[in-house]
Amino acid sequence: METLQSWGLLLLLLALAGLGVYVYRQLDRSSLRQEAEAMISQAEALRQRLSNEPRVATGFAAELADGAQSLKEAKARLEARDLGAARDRGRHSRDVLQSIVDALALRGGASQAQFVSLQGDVELRRGSGGDWEEARSRVQLQSGDTVRTAENGSAVVMFQDGTLYTVQPNTQLVVSPRSGGGGSGPEQSIEMQYGWVNLSTSQSTGSNVKTPGAVARVKESSEAYVAVDKGSSQGRFGAYRGGMELSSSGGMTRQVGALQQVVQTGDLLSEPKAMPGKPEPVEPVDDLLLDLDATKKLVLAWQPVSGAARYSLQVSRNHLFVDNVIDAGNRTKTRATLGLRGEGSFQWRVAAFGTDGLQGPWSEPRKFRVASAARGGGGEKQDAAPPELDLGDIKTYGSISMVNGRTEPGARVEVNGEQVALGADGSFTKAVQLSKEGWNIIEVRARNAWGNETVRRHRVFVESP
Known part of the structure; x- marks a missing residue:
């Protein structure tokens, strides 16, 4: 009798557990459906808002078509009860259409720059008292706007004069009014509060970067970086190509040439120090395609750099090298062997460190792709059609x-x-x-x-x- 009661209790518990799982799954699907419907509704409202906007046809036709197609796919996925895909396509449509609305709102105004590329968490604040909002590609920036990247975030910003800024993770900067100039009128300026930026100036104008302890004028046709420590406000200023003119808040000045770095501490500026050169990748060839079923290892190699004590190697799934698959900063050899464990597209680059710990410029990135030729069981047939x-x-x-x-x-x-x-x-x-x-x-x-x-x-x- 007791045995039967025990079995009955066990069956009851199993039934209750099964019921709980069923109810949880139903609630989860209901929540997912609500998310998908909300994304689709927001995207549809934006699409209707843009349908009568004549400026869309002259500047954002491709983006509008992308948003409309994604919205159509989201509705189809919702109809097919593929709720996760419906939510994702709806979110993509909403974000694309919202970026058009944002860009149109600023077009013709006092905009100075726009986001070109984004990776991870990047935020934007309008003026000094606005709320932080998610940054979107093509959104334009005005004087007084603040850009902030998280630990996994990075952004490429292009200014009207053609200067490109790559905003690295854990960075905050403010777009400043145009100022100064090297003879061709006022130049683009930013105020670095903390973090790291790389910049490439145009052939006709330079760019000014103000930090808590110094001001740098990066010359025309230059590639440079500025880094500011958040805690100490110590600054590092380096030029990979071209050069910069640097002045501290205490009045000291320095000329920073190609492959040189100056460190700012308080009101003082160090003497320029030489940094090692750029490594040259040797193997594999760029854009190599590898069969995961036949290849389990890949060798990366590069030419040695004169005076280098060690190298830093990065392998990433994105061109901004954020959330890297490999980030090894203490390699003494000029080759590395990777184990291939999954499919995907990857990029890699390497930089040299001198004996004083000073890092030189990154090599040009190379790409390799890993795919399984036997995916799907029977293998893939060669595609004879050109890509769209x-x-x-x-x-x-x-x-x-x-x-x-x-x-x-x-x-x-x-x-x-x-x-x-x-x-x-x-x-x-x-x-x-x-x-x-x-x-x-x-x-x-x-x-x-x-x-x-x-x-x-x-x-x-x-x-x-």
Whole structure:
């Protein structure tokens, strides 16, 4: 009798547990459906808002088409009860359409820059008293706006004069009014509060970076960095190419040349110190495609740098090198062996450290792809069709042209012979600097894993400054 009672109690507990799991799953699906419906509703409201906006056709036609297509897919997924996919496509549609609304609201105003590329958590605050909001690609920035990146966040910002800033993780800066200048009028300025930025100036103008302890004027046609410690406000100022003029709050000045760094501590500026040169990758060849079923290891190698004591190696799934798969900063050899454990597209780069611990510039990134030829059981057949390649409207700012578009995920894209990083959905954005006045040709090539190519050419006109 007791045995029967025990079995009965066990069966009751199992039934209650099963009921609990069923109820939880139903509640979870109900919550997921509500999320999906909310995303779709918000996206639909934005689409209707933009449907009668004439400026969309002249500047955001590709983005509007992307948002509308994603909204259509979200509705179809919701109808098919694929709630997770419906929510994700709805969110993508909402974000794309909202970025158009934001950009249109600022177009024609006193905007000085715009987000070109974003990775991870990046926030934006309008003015000094606004609320923090999520940053979106193509949104424009005005004087007084603050940009902040989290530990996993990074952003590329392009200013009207063509200067490109790469905002590294854990950084906060303020867009400042144009000031100073090297003879060609006021130049773009930012105020670094803490963190690290890399910048590349245009051929015609420099850029000014103010920190708590110094002001740097980065010269024309230069690649440089500025780093500020959040706690001590100590600054580091270096030039990879070109140079900068540096002055401390106490009145000291320094000229920083190519491959030199100066450290600011309080009112003092150190003497310029030489940094090691840029390593040159040797193997594997760029854009190598590997079969995961046949290859389990990959060797990365680079040329030694004169005076280098060690090297830093990074392998990442994104072109901004955030949340890296490998981040090894103490390698003494000029080669590394990677174990291949999964599919995906990866980029890698390496930098040299001198005996004094000073880091030089990163190498040009190289890409490799890992895929399983036997995926799906029977293997993949070779694809003979060229990849799709859709280009958005090309914007020109002086000698800088912004090229954006979308192709087949996993394809290789080159703009005027220079490789471009792709998003997971095949989207890309590339800033191209054109040195010739008058008509120029921008050539975009997309090539898939089987070597099939699609080419698009676009003419742009560069006016004399």
